[in-house]
Amino acid sequence: MAKKQKVEAITPRDEDFARWYTDVISKTEMVDYSPVKGFMVIRPYGYAIWENIQSEYDKKFKETGHKNMYFPLLIPESLLQKEAEHVEGFAPEVAWVTHGGGKELGERLAVRPTSETIICSMYSKWLNTYRQLPFLYNQWCSVVRWEKTTRPFLRTSEFLWQEGHTLHETAEEAQEETMQMLGIYRDVAEQYMAIPMVVGRKSEKERFAGAAETYTMEALMHDGQALQSGTSHNLGQHFTKAFEITYLDRGNNQAFPYHTSWGVSTRLIGALIMVHGDDNGLVLPPKIAPTQLVIIPVAQHKEGVLDKAWEIKNKLAEKFKVEIDDQDGYSPGWKFNQWEMKGVPIRLEIGPRDIESNQCVLARRDNGEKIQVSLDDLDVTVEKLLDEIQNNLFQKALERREQKTSIAINLEEFKENLAANPGFIKAMWCGDRACEDKIKEETGATLRCIPFEQEIIGDGSCICCSKKAEDMAYFARAY
Amino acid sequence: MAKKQKVEAITPRDEDFARWYTDVISKTEMVDYSPVKGFMVIRPYGYAIWENIQSEYDKKFKETGHKNMYFPLLIPESLLQKEAEHVEGFAPEVAWVTHGGGKELGERLAVRPTSETIICSMYSKWLNTYRQLPFLYNQWCSVVRWEKTTRPFLRTSEFLWQEGHTLHETAEEAQEETMQMLGIYRDVAEQYMAIPMVVGRKSEKERFAGAAETYTMEALMHDGQALQSGTSHNLGQHFTKAFEITYLDRGNNQAFPYHTSWGVSTRLIGALIMVHGDDNGLVLPPKIAPTQLVIIPVAQHKEGVLDKAWEIKNKLAEKFKVEIDDQDGYSPGWKFNQWEMKGVPIRLEIGPRDIESNQCVLARRDNGEKIQVSLDDLDVTVEKLLDEIQNNLFQKALERREQKTSIAINLEEFKENLAANPGFIKAMWCGDRACEDKIKEETGATLRCIPFEQEIIGDGSCICCSKKAEDMAYFARAY
Numbered sequence: 001m002a003k004k005q006k007v008e009a010i011t012p013r014d015e016d017f018a019r020w021y022t023d024v025i026s027k028t029e030m031v032d033y034s035p036v037k038g039f040m041v042i043r044p045y046g047y048a049i050w051e052n053i054q055s056e057y058d059k060k061f062k063e064t065g066h067k068n069m070y071f072p073l074l075i076p077e078s079l080l081q082k083e084a085e086h087v088e089g090f091a092p093e094v095a096w097v098t099h100g101g102g103k104e105l106g107e108r109l110a111v112r113p114t115s116e117t118i119i120c121s122m123y124s125k126w127l128n129t130y131r132q133l134p135f136l137y138n139q140w141c142s143v144v145r146w147e148k149t150t151r152p153f154l155r156t157s158e159f160l161w162q163e164g165h166t167l168h169e170t171a172e173e174a175q176e177e178t179m180q181m182l183g184i185y186r187d188v189a190e191q192y193m194a195i196p197m198v199v200g201r202k203s204e205k206e207r208f209a210g211a212a213e214t215y216t217m218e219a220l221m222h223d224g225q226a227l228q229s230g231t232s233h234n235l236g237q238h239f240t241k242a243f244e245i246t247y248l249d250r251g252n253n254q255a256f257p258y259h260t261s262w263g264v265s266t267r268l269i270g271a272l273i274m275v276h277g278d279d280n281g282l283v284l285p286p287k288i289a290p291t292q293l294v295i296i297p298v299a300q301h302k303e304g305v306l307d308k309a310w311e312i313k314n315k316l317a318e319k320f321k322v323e324i325d326d327q328d329g330y331s332p333g334w335k336f337n338q339w340e341m342k343g344v345p346i347r348l349e350i351g352p353r354d355i356e357s358n359q360c361v362l363a364r365r366d367n368g369e370k371i372q373v374s375l376d377d378l379d380v381t382v383e384k385l386l387d388e389i390q391n392n393l394f395q396k397a398l399e400r401r402e403q404k405t406s407i408a409i410n411l412e413e414f415k416e417n418l419a420a421n422p423g424f425i426k427a428m429w430c431g432d433r434a435c436e437d438k439i440k441e442e443t444g445a446t447l448r449c450i451p452f453e454q455e456i457i458g459d460g461s462c463i464c465c466s467k468k469a470e471d472m473a474y475f476a477r478a479y
Numbered sequence: 480m481a482k483k484q485k486v487e488a489i490t491p492r493d494e495d496f497a498r499w500y501t502d503v504i505s506k507t508e509m510v511d512y513s514p515v516k517g518f519m520v521i522r523p524y525g526y527a528i529w530e531n532i533q534s535e536y537d538k539k540f541k542e543t544g545h546k547n548m549y550f551p552l553l554i555p556e557s558l559l560q561k562e563a564e565h566v567e568g569f570a571p572e573v574a575w576v577t578h579g580g581g582k583e584l585g586e587r588l589a590v591r592p593t594s595e596t597i598i599c600s601m602y603s604k605w606l607n608t609y610r611q612l613p614f615l616y617n618q619w620c621s622v623v624r625w626e627k628t629t630r631p632f633l634r635t636s637e638f639l640w641q642e643g644h645t646l647h648e649t650a651e652e653a654q655e656e657t658m659q660m661l662g663i664y665r666d667v668a669e670q671y672m673a674i675p676m677v678v679g680r681k682s683e684k685e686r687f688a689g690a691a692e693t694y695t696m697e698a699l700m701h702d703g704q705a706l707q708s709g710t711s712h713n714l715g716q717h718f719t720k721a722f723e724i725t726y727l728d729r730g731n732n733q734a735f736p737y738h739t740s741w742g743v744s745t746r747l748i749g750a751l752i753m754v755h756g757d758d759n760g761l762v763l764p765p766k767i768a769p770t771q772l773v774i775i776p777v778a779q780h781k782e783g784v785l786d787k788a789w790e791i792k793n794k795l796a797e798k799f800k801v802e803i804d805d806q807d808g809y810s811p812g813w814k815f816n817q818w819e820m821k822g823v824p825i826r827l828e829i830g831p832r833d834i835e836s837n838q839c840v841l842a843r844r845d846n847g848e849k850i851q852v853s854l855d856d857l858d859v860t861v862e863k864l865l866d867e868i869q870n871n872l873f874q875k876a877l878e879r880r881e882q883k884t885s886i887a888i889n890l891e892e893f894k895e896n897l898a899a900n901p902g903f904i905k906a907m908w909c910g911d912r913a914c915e916d917k918i919k920e921e922t923g924a925t926l927r928c929i930p931f932e933q934e935i936i937g938d939g940s941c942i943c944c945s946k947k948a949e950d951m952a953y954f955a956r957a958y
């Protein structure tokens with residue numbers, strides 16, 4: 001009975017994917033809507049996932065020599081205006097502080113939408129000689145970009161992110177850094193979050209405002225829509241010239257450094273939900289789950305059950321993130337559903353008869369399998385199972401993405417594919433903005449990226465204008 | 480020569496303490512002034528210290544069952560106004576967002592000065608039954624409080640902090656939580672930052688706006704001024720009533736929960752600098768230092784020196800935070816001064832002759848001692864030395880505080896002490912606001928706290944009005 005109620009509470013994915021998403025994020029208490037429209041409250045369960053994502057990235061940033069710092073929340077309007085493309089891109093989304101300390105301010109202050117401008121203004125003060133380069137710095141913070149239509153984690157007027165900002169002596173080093181960070185983004189996404197990524201270059205249209213090149217990783221959600229999940233920008237010398245960042249180079253001349261910036265955000269949590277989740281709720285990869293295993297005692301009022309459950313909990317907690325649900329007044333079935341909804345990778349059931357036979361039951365969240373295992377060497381069994389679940393989730397996601405990826409050699413086929421099997425469409429593109437715009441207008445799909453792994457589709461001519469095309473690109477409708 | 484230049488660059492503490500502070504924080508590259516007046520940029524060296532402080536506190540918060548979450552940056556004006564004392568306390572310092580997404584907003588939004596109001600508005604939605612209590616949540620974020628006179632870390636218009644917000648069934652539990660968190664604040668400050676704290680209760684005048692009781696830890700800086708370093712508030716039911724947070728209690732009645740909040744901030748970095756620093760710059764306690772030991776090769780161009788230095792570095796890096804400074808073009812003396820200024824606890828010098836005799840030199844930052852030690856079991860030697868330094872810094876700070884703490888039985892003596900030996904003054908206080916105000920007016924000293932460890936000074940009568948006094952209080956001029 002309880003089971004049924006719980007399952008009915010979440011709208012099935014294929015009935016209404018948007019409602020399924022909203023159901024999952026609110027019923028699992030990951031997130032809530034704040035009193036200010038478009039702003040979200042990240043609740044402890046959602047935030048614990050963010051902390052895990054953050055910690056993996058932060059470790060890798062530091063291993064590659066980056067240090068964290070913190071720049072002010074508020075940026076003077078005049079600074080924002082120094083790089084022309086940049087201000088044009090961001091001005092419409094800015095929240096403005098006009099009053100402080102009981103007075104109207106002389107100059108409006110932008111709540112940071114991103115920090116290139118204020119960081120460059122300080123870098124120009126800090127950098128003197130090539131001996132100081134590279135600058136390899138990052139900050140974890142929140143940014144505000146006013147949005148009309150919002151959805152928690154995916155698009156909100158405020159979100160949490162990190163923004164790396166580096167300076168280099170040569171264009172080559174800046175390009176290497178840009179690619180290195182995209183690589184780190186992909187590694188953590190694939191190896192920890194079990195989300196397969198397509199990586200490549202953005203078209204000029206989709207570039208970051210002020211960038212020479214933007215690189216991206218794109219994931220495919222269960223409903224066939226793409227999600228831009230992390231971007232790494234080679235900013236060339238656009239900002240360093242606009243902000244007059246110069247240094248004495250090895251030849252004793254004044255030079256402008258080369259510049260990169262890169263970011264991932266709480267959006268990744270949205271990807272996690274929409275790639276792995278199912279009709280029973282969240283499904284979390286073990287490496288990123290706040291709880292990897294939950295112990296649910298069965299007939300817990302019977303003598304010895306709770307003692308044994310706690311004994312197992314204390315033992316497993318040495319190696320894994322373990323919870324025990326020994327609340328009174330809820331049936332095991334109700335608890336099963338709760339923790340299933342929360343996406344905990346393994347449920348451990350233990351009752352009087354299990355104890356008698358020195359066994360317990362392990363139930364996998366990813367495929368529903370239940371196995372009876374010995375209590376001896378339970379930690380080894382659990383470790384192996386967590387690995388299997390981690391790998392299985394990635395493989396399943398990869399297969400799903402492949403199933404939802406098709407090729408098209410003309411716009412008819414493009415539209416047919418998009419209707420019959422929504423997902424990525426691989427097609428040749430001549431590089432013209434006009435074709436990119438036309439494809440979007442006719443199909444609703446945008447150019448997600450020009451992947452590093454290229455291939456030639458059909459006879460190699462542009463899907464839109466039939467001119468000879470240089471590049472194959474991924475297209476999709478996107479969040 | 481280089482040595483002299485470096486030392487001259489920092490204003491001596493006793494000549495001008497404020498300038499000494501400014502010199503230290505800028506020359507060590509901990510912090511810089513941002514383009515917006517009153518806002519600071521926390522540079523990597525300063526931020527690394529914050530990360531270490533943060534990580535110790537976060538660990539202890541989690542060990543005591545608290546979870547992190549994230550609430551929006553912007554708070555509607557109407558929410559801020561729901562608790563009368565609170566809005567009165569904070570409104571003058573608020574930064575207001577009036578425009579977003581190219582439009583004027585219907586209601587002004589406050590950049591969070593603290594989050595009680597918005598958090599309570601959500602707690603009222605989340606809490607239904609006593610089964611959910613306690614709520615033990617915390618957030619790490621930045622807050623904005625417009626300030627006229629600012630000094631990096633000590634008082635800035637934006638700072639980084641954590642704010643814990645908890646709900647409890649009973650007044651007793653809320654009081655226990657308030658005291659537990661103050662205890663954690665003190666433990667990390669004393670055991671990791673080596674800063675001795677006086678802990679106690681604030682007077683009504685100095686209480687947090689809306690609190691039933693505010694508890695504080697107060698540290699004494701080198702110049703004899705006090706610094707409020709962390710506060711823990713028992714908020715009673717003020718906010719839970721104002722925000723109509725109710726739940727079904729064990730007796731099946733609607734009840735208001737009891738509420739606490741508590742915070743420490745980047746201010747602690749200011750305390751660290753002003754408690755331990757000396758005329759050569761920063762002095763960092765080993766447990767909080769971003770670098771615990773720096774290796775400086777001497778005659779590094781000579782064969783084998785760099786190899787040996789790196790061998791030592793790689794070995795020690797398994798256990799400690801170690802840097803090696805093998806830059807070309809700088810003399811060892813110049814490097815010594817640089818790292819001394821940065822407050823690194825141990826400097827390891829190694830040159831050709833040391834290598835021959837299987838030795839190296841360890842120089843302590845805290846007392847300048849240099850010892851020659853064997854390269855065998857170097858890790859054991861270093862570990863012992865770091866412990867010694869950690870303890871010595873705390874002991875020295877404690878002794879200094881005791882020297883700068885005096886008692887007074889009348890206002891004359893109070894003023895004399897404050898002039899002759901600025902620091903804490905312990906004196907009896909009747910509890911009247913009028914006396915507190917008069918003491919401040921006549922001496923510039925404020926009531927820092929009524930310590931938990933009480934004693935009777937003189938005949939136990941109020942230092943100001945001579946009425947019988949219940950409490951002994953600590954007074955000091957303060958940052």
Ligand SMILES: [Zn+2]
Binds near residue numbers: 431432435
């Ligand atoms: Zn074309």
Ligand SMILES: [Zn+2]
Binds near residue numbers: 909943
């Ligand atoms: Zn009195």
